[in-house]
Every structure is written in C-alpha cells, then in structure tokens.
Amino acid sequence: MVNKESRLYPFIFAFIICSIASFMLASLSLKLKARQEMNVTLDVKRHIFDVLKLTPPLPKDVLPELALKIFNEKIEQVVLDASGNIVPGKKHEDIKEGEALYPLFIYREGGKVQGYCFPIKGKGLWSMLYGYLAIQPDGKTVRGISFYKQGETPGLGSEVESLGFQQNFEGKKIWDDALSQVEPVVVAKGKVSDRIPKEKWPYYVDGISGATMTGKGVTALLDHWIRVYEPFFQKQH
Amino acid sequence: MSLFGKKERLIVIDGLWNKNPISFLVMGICSALAVTVKMQTALIMALGTTFVLSFGCMAVALIRNYIPSNIRIIVQILVVSVLVIMVDQVLRAFFFDLSKQISVFIGLIITNTLVLGRTEGYAMNNPPWPSFLDGLGNALGYSSFLLMISALREIFGSGTFFGFPVVPHFFYQAGYINNSIMVLAPGAFFLLGALVCIHRMITGHREEH
Numbered sequence: 104m105v106n107k108e109s110r111l112y113p114f115i116f117a118f119i120i121c122s123i124a125s126f127m128l129a130s131l132s133l134k135l136k137a138r139q140e141m142n143v144t145l146d147v148k149r150h151i152f153d154v155l156k157l158t159p160p161l162p163k164d165v166l167p168e169l170a171l172k173i174f175n176e177k178i179e180q181v182v183l184d185a186s187g188n189i190v191p192g193k194k195h196e197d198i199k200e201g202e203a204l205y206p207l208f209i210y211r212e213g214g215k216v217q218g219y220c221f222p223i224k225g226k227g228l229w230s231m232l233y234g235y236l237a238i239q240p241d242g243k244t245v246r247g248i249s250f251y252k253q254g255e256t257p258g259l260g261s262e263v264e265s266l267g268f269q270q271n272f273e274g275k276k277i278w279d280d281a282l283s284q285v286e287p288v289v290v291a292k293g294k295v296s297d298r299i300p301k302e303k304w305p306y307y308v309d310g311i312s313g314a315t316m317t318g319k320g321v322t323a324l325l326d327h328w329i330r331v332y333e334p335f336f337q338k339q340h
Numbered sequence: 341m342s343l344f345g346k347k348e349r350l351i352v353i354d355g356l357w358n359k360n361p362i363s364f365l366v367m368g369i370c371s372a373l374a375v376t377v378k379m380q381t382a383l384i385m386a387l388g389t390t391f392v393l394s395f396g397c398m399a400v401a402l403i404r405n406y407i408p409s410n411i412r413i414i415v416q417i418l419v420v421s422v423l424v425i426m427v428d429q430v431l432r433a434f435f436f437d438l439s440k441q442i443s444v445f446i447g448l449i450i451t452n453t454l455v456l457g458r459t460e461g462y463a464m465n466n467p468p469w470p471s472f473l474d475g476l477g478n479a480l481g482y483s484s485f486l487l488m489i490s491a492l493r494e495i496f497g498s499g500t501f502f503g504f505p506v507v508p509h510f511f512y513q514a515g516y517i518n519n520s521i522m523v524l525a526p527g528a529f530f531l532l533g534a535l536v537c538i539h540r541m542i543t544g545h546r547e548e549h
C-alpha cells in the first residue's frame with residue numbers, strides 16, 4: 104500500500120484515474136464512432152429526401168442501411184462547372200474550397216428525372232442559414248426548400264425552419280417566361296397578397312412577421328444560389 | 341447483511357420520500373426548472389440522472405478509500421463526467437433524433453448539485469451497495485418531482501402530454517387559452533414551491549435555524 108500522506112500520492116492517483124477514464128471513453132467512442140457518423144450522414148440525406156419530396160416518402164423509422172441504399176439508387180450526385188455543364192468523373196467530396204464547381208443532386212424514379220436539389224447557405228440576421236433548394240425537372244419551378252441549421256431569433260427568424268414557411272415556396276417560379284430571364288424567389292415583407300401586384304405573385308412568398316431581416320437574408324441567398332445554378336437549369340427548359 | 345433488507349429499503353425510501361432531495365435538501369433545483377417544459381425532455385433527464393447518480397455513487401464508493409482528500413471533489417466530478425459522456429455517446433449512436441434535442445441537457449447532469457451532493461455527502465463514507473441504493477433513491481425522488489412539474493407545465497402550458505393534445509377542442513372554442521406562464525420560468529418556480537410545500541406539510545419537515 105502506498106503512503107497516502109505522501110505529497111506525491113495525489114499526483115499518482117490523479118494520473119492513474121485519468122488514464123483509466125480516458126481509456127474507457129476512448130474505447131467507447133471508438134466502438135460507437137461508425138454508428139454516430141452514419142447518423143450524421145443520414146441526417147443530411149434525410150433533409151435531401153425531404154426537400155426532394157421522395158415518392159413514396161421514406162418511413163420515419165427506416166433502417167439506416169436501407170435509407171442509404173435508397174439514396175444511392177435514386178439520387179445521383181453530380182458536379183457542375185460555372186457554365187452549368189456536368190463535370191464528368193468528379194464527386195462532391197472532390198470540390199475544394201473556393202473552386203467554381205457546384206454540387207447537385209438529381210433525383211430519378213425509374214430512369215426519369217423527378218427533381219434537382221442543391222445546397223444553399225447565406226447570412227440571415229445573426230447567423231448563417233444552411234439548407235437545400237429543390238427544383239422541378241422543368242428547371243423553372245421550385246419543388247421545395249428546407250433550412251436545417253440556423254441561429255436566428257427563436258420564435259421569429261427561426262421560423263424559417265418551420266414547415267409553414269417552407270411550404271410557401273412550393274410551386275414558385277425562378278424563371279420569367281415572358282421576359283425569358285431568371286427571376287429568383289423573393290421573401291416579401293408581410294403578406295404577398297397585400298403588397299405585391301398580382302402578376303408578380305409567382306415570384307414572391309409570404310414573409311415572417313417580425314423577421315424582416317431574416318427574410319432579406321433568405322432573399323439574398325436565394326438570389327445568389329439560383330443565379331449560380333441557372334446556367335444548368337436553362338439547359339433543362 | 342442482506343442485499344435488500346429493511347435497512348437497504350429504508351435508504352431508497354429516504355431518498356424517494358422521507359428525505360427527498362428537492363423538497364428536503366433543495367438540491368438539483370436548476371435542472372428541475374430548466375427541463376420541465378415538456379414531458380419528453382424531463383423523462384430523458386430523469387433517466388439519465390438516475391443512471392449517472394446510482395452508478396456514479398457506486399463508483400465513488402468503490403474507490404473512496406484511495407481518493408486523496410485534497411482532490412476528492414475533482415475526482416468525483418471526473419467519475420460523474422465519464423458516466424455523463426457515456427450516456428451522451430450512446431444516445432448519439434442509437435437515439436440520434438433525441439440526442440439532437442437534448443444533448444445540451446445531458447451535459448447539464450454534471451453540474452447538477454444533487455450528483456455532487458450525494459457522492460460527497462454519502463458515497464465518500466459508505467460501501468458501494470448502500471451508496472448505489474442511496475443514489476438510486478435520490479435520483480428517483482428527484483425524477484418524481486421532475487415528472488410531476490413537467491406534467492403540470494405541459495398540460496396547462498401547451499395543452500399536451502408527451503406531445504399529444506389532451507385539452508379537448510371545445511375547451512378552446514369556449515374561450516380557454518393555454519396558460520403561457522407555465523411555459524416560462526416563473527411557472528416552474530410556482531409549481532416547485534407548491535409541491536415542496538405540499539410535501540413538507542405531509543412529512544412535517546421543518547427547516548431548523
């Protein structure tokens with residue numbers, strides 16, 4: 104038995120107990136790591152499924168392996184260059200920071216394109232907003248939008264994550280057929296029906312009351328990203 | 341000495357009722373206020389705390405004779421943190437959706453005064469098995485308060501129970517509105533005070549000055 108009164112004893116004890124604790128936590132984390140990472144990738148894929156409106160929708164308690172399998176079967180990942188051409192042989196992981204290459208997901212059902220989806224991000228009022236925008240195969244109509252990460256004012260700006268706000272976007276246009284030009288979706292200040300002339304309605308969605316600045320952020324990031332991907336969608340018209 | 345004799349039962353009952361940590365010791369109040377807006381978070385917090393407290397007390401009791409007294413608090417926190425991180429990691433691996441909502445609260449278990457109170461106040465001076473029971477009893481006592489408060493807060497504050505609507509629709513049509521003070525912190529204070537008061541009236545406990 105070591106002398107408990109010795110000055111060295113607390114150090115030795117601390118060293119031993121810290122080693123045991125680190126060993127236990129490290130081995131647990133090593134064992135669970137694969138599963139945790141799978142959960143995170145799956146979470147991202149779930150958002151893509153949601154925004155693309157997979158038909159039939161994925162069951163809520165689907166097994167991770169099956170969800171990944173469905174994802175790989177139905178959704179193709181391609182990389183676009185600045186003029187909207189698919190870069191052959193490139194994967195999403197290959198895109199480096201600052202490169203003018205853009206990831207795109209193509210959702211096919213039985214070989215037929217059902218929709219396109221790409222990541223969007225930009226500044227809201229306080230925080231970066233992260234999400235996905237899905238476009239119909241015609242390249243002119245919004246299929247869905249989803250924000251999965253934001254730090255806006257709870258109860259006001261944070262409503263961008265709510266289903267109610269996101270559903271407003273479905274069916275909105277990003278292309279003006281008459282003028283034959285791109286027309287990104289704009290978040291109005293307040294209700295669209297009160298403020299915007301009727302012929303402009305297809306390009307506007309209702310704003311969130313009390314969150315004008317967040318709405319402006321969403322408008323700005325949509326404008327940016329829709330223009331970035333526009334060359335590709337023009338080819339789909 | 342039996343494994344679950346009269347004395348052992350008393351240890352559990354003491355924590356659960358006679359010396360309930362929340363009412364009698366007024367410990368673990370902060371989390372009782374923070375996580376009781378919804379039943380779901382309260383239940384997870386209760387389960388997590390029960391696991392951490394019972395096994396934490398047992399682990400501390402196992403090594404109590406070797407812990408140098410000048411670093412004993414740090415060692416107790418270390419033991420508790422290891423268990424809390426384990427709970428968090430397991431949730432992340434197997435209950436991902438849940439962990440996204442509550443991993444903030446799980447971390448809070450470490451700072452729960454109740455945990456340190458029991459490891460320092462009981463487990464440092466008692467053998468592992470009674471310490472385990474003491475931790476379990478106190479955790480159950482704490483959990484029962486947590487669940488009572490959150491049941492009342494969710495029903496009267498949001499009109500739901502575990503997320504399911506329980507207030508009939510015609511109540512709202514007749515002009516009933518959810519009491520929003522229940523969702524906010526003051527609601528928890530009022531309820532906690534009322535429950536402590538009721539508990540002390542039944543047990544006849546008085547603070548001594």
